[in-house]
Amino acid sequence: MDLLSLAWKNLWRNRRRTLITLSALGLSLFLLQTFHNLSFGVYAQMVDSGVRAGSGHIALYRGDYAQSRDEQLSFAEAGLSAALAREPGVRAALPRVYLPGLAQSSRESRGILLMGIDPAAEAEVNPFWKNLPEEERIADPEGREALVGSRLLKELKLDIGNKFVVTVQHRDGELTSELLRVRGVLRTGLKEIDGSMVMVGRQRAAAMAGIPGEIHELAVILERAGDQSPLLPKLAALAEKYPQVRAVPWEVAMPNLSDAIRLDYAGQKFIFAVILLIVTIGVVNTLLMTVMERIREFGVLLAIGATPGRLRLMIWHEALLLGLLAMVLGTLLGAAATWYLVEQGLDLRTLLPAGLEFGGVVFDPVLRAAWDLPWMARMGLYVVGLCLLASIYPAIKAARIPPAEAMRHR
Structure with a gap:
């Protein structure tokens, strides 16, 4: 002292x-x-x-899809999203389909990424939907209505209500085309997404690719980000019965961020x-x-x-x-x-x-x-x-x- x-x-x-x-x-x-x-x-x-717009706090993929983005690496959803959504601490499980393709209007054509989603589930958590008026949101997962990125819409010289054709590769190697209608406009602020994204219902996208009932990604949104570490092994255990499907944290699924x-x-x-x-x-x-x-x-x-x-x-x-x-x-x-x-x-x-x-x-x-x-x-x-x-x-x-x-x- x-x-x-x-x-x-x-x-x-x-x-x-x-x-x-x-x-x-x-x-x-x-x-x-x-x-x-x-x-x-x-x-x-x-x-x-x-994570809300991308791959979730935890994402489930088949094989090395997170790195390769090979559309052949799809897996049967078979109620997995519902099972994950019931887990304590999980806010939503979002099944998604991703397909590279070509969009054509009567005047222009552009390379796109066709994204198949569950509209009801995405609307609750996806920040890209928060500025969408109700009348511009797609509702039918099997319908032919689509959300189109704002830059892509201008490049294709389309307006809401116009029709356009999307072509993707079928699982058997053939090209398949669908006539879609512009329901709404995506304005994300990201040039890459606004210039290439087309969103449709998951079932419609899967049918176009010849993979009915299958998905490429299951994005799991948690109530709290801090629960990621304890929940990751738990969700991985639930996915074990699906061949080659593994759960990865957002750091692996979204390496750029x-x-x-x-x-x-x-x-x-x-x-x-x-x-x-x-x-x-x-x-x-x-x-x-x-x-x-x-x-x-x-x-x-x-x-x-x-x-x-x-x-x-x-x-x-x-x-x-x-x-x-x-x-x-x-x-x-x-x-x-x-x-x-x-x-x-x-x-x-x-x-x-x-x-x-x-x-x-x-x-x-x-x-x-x-x-x-x-x-x-x-x-x-x-x-x-x-x-x-x-x-x-x-x-x-x-x-x-x-x-x-x-x-x-x-």
């Missing part, structure tokens, strides 16, 4: 320098916590938007490391200056019987108090900023009215943070640890001062 009290008094002997160092430490911790929590929330937004997030987070960690390095240099400078200003004082203490170890402990206590104060200050500021970003968000709609695209996903331009309390606590302890680490050299220097030489120092 005596050492703590003495360290506290020594810390404020040069009030200005201590306040500057404390501000630098606290603001650095505030920036680390705030930007991490913002990124943490934005990544969650990206994943949520991506996963790689984009990992790359962004790697860049973020580099910036954090630079900030912490600068902070460490600042703390070393502050404590070293404190030692240099008190050389005569240390000499007197050593002359009257203080041990070098006690001097080292005194410097370390000063660093500990500095780190603890910075942790409290930075965490309070970080918590306040995170609370604001959770409740209000960072609104970029005036700059990006069409939404943000990242890793092949369009998400809300109102960026919201999310609480990552373990990480905030870890960063606070890292700052305390850095202060103690930065105090090692000044403490050793103080303990090695020769008493006679120190007492002559001016």
Whole structure:
């Protein structure tokens, strides 16, 4: 307790320098916590938007379909989606068929991806449907009504209600064509999807390919993203009775999004490391200056019987108090900023009215943070640890001062 009290008094002997160092430490911790929590929330937004429109939190495929996208790798649905949807923690199971093909109007033709869906299930969770008026939504899974990407619609020079022909390859190798009618327009904000996507009912798409009752993908949407790890083996066990069908997490099913997030987070960690390095240099400078200003004082203490170890402990206590104060200050500021970003968000709609695209996903331009309390606590302890680490050299220097030489120092 005596050492703590003495360290506290020594810390404020040069009030200005201590306040500057404390501000630098606290603001650095505030920036680390705030930007991490913002990124943490934005990544969650990206994943949520991506899995709902894409392959789900967990996806079931036959063989290596996730990598090869070989339309021959279909499998019988046979009530599997209903069985998965009944599992606790599963919000929806979306069976889908994907077929490359050709769309032709009376004036133009374009390569497309024909996607067969369950309209009722998709309407509940797919973000691409949220801006679709009710009258533009397809309802019959066996009907010939289609949703067409906005760019593709323009390129084919079609309007809602017009007819067009889609040609795909039948399972027996022959080409098969169907006359479809434009029911609605997909406006996703993604050029690739808006320029190539045609959605029809799953049964219609499967019939065109000669694979009735079969699907290429079963996208499982969970109630909570955090349930992915415990549910993955459970859903994989349910799929074991289907030959070669396996369950994979969204990171495997959607590698573009996963790689984009990992790359962004790697860049973020580099910036954090630079900030912490600068902070460490600042703390070393502050404590070293404190030692240099008190050389005569240390000499007197050593002359009257203080041990070098006690001097080292005194410097370390000063660093500990500095780190603890910075942790409290930075965490309070970080918590306040995170609370604001959770409740209000960072609104970029005036700059990006069409939404943000990242890793092949369009998400809300109102960026919201999310609480990552373990990480905030870890960063606070890292700052305390850095202060103690930065105090090692000044403490050793103080303990090695020769008493006679120190007492002559001016």
